[in-house]
Amino acid sequence: MLKDKAIGIDVGGTNLRAALVSADGAIIKKLKETTTGNVMDALKMAIESLMDDSVVGIGMGVAGLINRKEKKVIISPNIPAINGQDFGGLGGGVPVFIENDASTAALGEMWMGAGRDFESFVLLTLGTGIGGGFIHKGKLLDVAAEAGHMSIEQGGRKCPCGSYGCLETYASARAITGAVTKAIENGAESAVFKDYAGGNIYKLTPEDIYRAAFDGDNLAREALKDAGKYLGIGIANLINIMSPEAVILAGGLIGAWDIYINEAVKEASKRAFKSLSENIKILPASRGDDAGVLGAAHLVFHGEKAYTC
Numbered sequence: 282m283l284k285d286k287a288i289g290i291d292v293g294g295t296n297l298r299a300a301l302v303s304a305d306g307a308i309i310k311k312l313k314e315t316t317t318g319n320v321m322d323a324l325k326m327a328i329e330s331l332m333d334d335s336v337v338g339i340g341m342g343v344a345g346l347i348n349r350k351e352k353k354v355i356i357s358p359n360i361p362a363i364n365g366q367d368f369g370g371l372g373g374g375v376p377v378f379i380e381n382d383a384s385t386a387a388l389g390e391m392w393m394g395a396g397r398d399f400e401s402f403v404l405l406t407l408g409t410g411i412g413g414g415f416i417h418k419g420k421l422l423d424v425a426a427e428a429g430h431m432s433i434e435q436g437g438r439k440c441p442c443g444s445y446g447c448l449e450t451y452a453s454a455r456a457i458t459g460a461v462t463k464a465i466e467n468g469a470e471s472a473v474f475k476d477y478a479g480g481n482i483y484k485l486t487p488e489d490i491y492r493a494a495f496d497g498d499n500l501a502r503e504a505l506k507d508a509g510k511y512l513g514i515g516i517a518n519l520i521n522i523m524s525p526e527a528v529i530l531a532g533g534l535i536g537a538w539d540i541y542i543n544e545a546v547k548e549a550s551k552r553a554f555k556s557l558s559e560n561i562k563i564l565p566a567s568r569g570d571d572a573g574v575l576g577a578a579h580l581v582f583h584g585e586k587a588y589t590c
C-alpha cells in the first residue's frame with residue numbers, strides 16, 4: 282500500500298474531530314467524538330479507527346499552549362485533563378506532530394481554504410475562547426500566537442490565564458453570554474431571557490443571543506456590538522504589528538457577522554494605521570470544522586518545512 286495519507290486530529294474542549302487526509306488535501310474519512318469523558322481514550326479510539334498501512338503520521342491541533350518538540354501539552358485552560366500529557370507515544374510507530382489548534386486551523390485554511398490566496402494572514406478562532414494562528418510568507422510563524430490573551434483593558438476582567446483585561450474576556454462567546462447574563466441579573470429587560478433557554482439565563486448559548494439580536498432584542502444586540510468593538514481593538518493591534526494581507530475569522534461566532542464582526546471591522550479601521558488597513562481583507566474562514574484536521578495533516582506532510590521563524 283502506498284504511504285501517502287495522514288491522520289489529522291483537532292482536540293477541542295467539547296469535541297474531538299479526526300480525519301484521514303490524502304496528500305492533496307482530500308478528506309477520505311472523518312469522525313467526531315466528545316471529549317467530555319476521557320480525552321486520551323477518545324484520542325486512542327479515533328486513531329485506531331482511522332489507522333491503516335497508508336498512514337505516514339499523525340498530526341494534532343490541541344487547544345492550549347504546547348511544546349511541539351517534546352509533543353507535550355504545557356497547559357490547556359479549557360481541557361485541564363490533558364495538561365502535561367505526552368502525545369508522542371500515540372502514533373504506535375508512526376511520527377506524531379502537535380501544534381496549537383488555532384495554528385492548525387490557520388494551516389488548514391492556508392492549504393485548502395480562505396487563506397489560499399494570501400502569503401500572510403492572521404487567523405482568529407472566535408469561540409468559547411479566542412485563539413490565533415499567524416501565517417507568514419506561506420508558512421506558520423513559530424510563535425505562541427495567543428492572540429486571545431493580548432491585554433486590551435487596564436485592570437479589566439480576570440482571565441482564566443491568570444491575567445486581567447485579555448481580549449477573550451471581552452470578545453469571546455463566553456464573554457458575550459456572560460455580559461447578557463449579568464445585565465439580566467441586574468434587572469435589564471430582554472426577550473432573550475423570556476423566549477430562549479427556557480427562561481434560564483444561565484443556559485443561554487451564543488446562538489440564542491444572535492437569534493435574539495437578529496430579532497431586534499436590544500440587550501443582545503448591544504452585547505454583540507460591545508464584544509465586536511473589543512475584537513476590533515485586537516484586530517487593529519494585530520494589523521499594526523503583523524501587517525498581514527488578510528485577517529481570517531473562524532469559529533461559531535462568525536454566525537453573527539452582520540452585527541459583531543461589522544462592529545469589529547469598523548473599530549479596527551478607526552484604530553489601525555491607514556496604510557496597513559486600507560487594503561486588508563477581513564473575511565470568514567471557509568473550511569469550518571474541517572480546517573483543524575486539514576492543518577494537522579498538513580503538518581504531517583511538511584514537518585519542519587511547515588514553519589517559518
Ligand SMILES: [Zn+2]
Pocket residue numbers: 429430440441442443444445447
Ligand atoms: Zn488571558
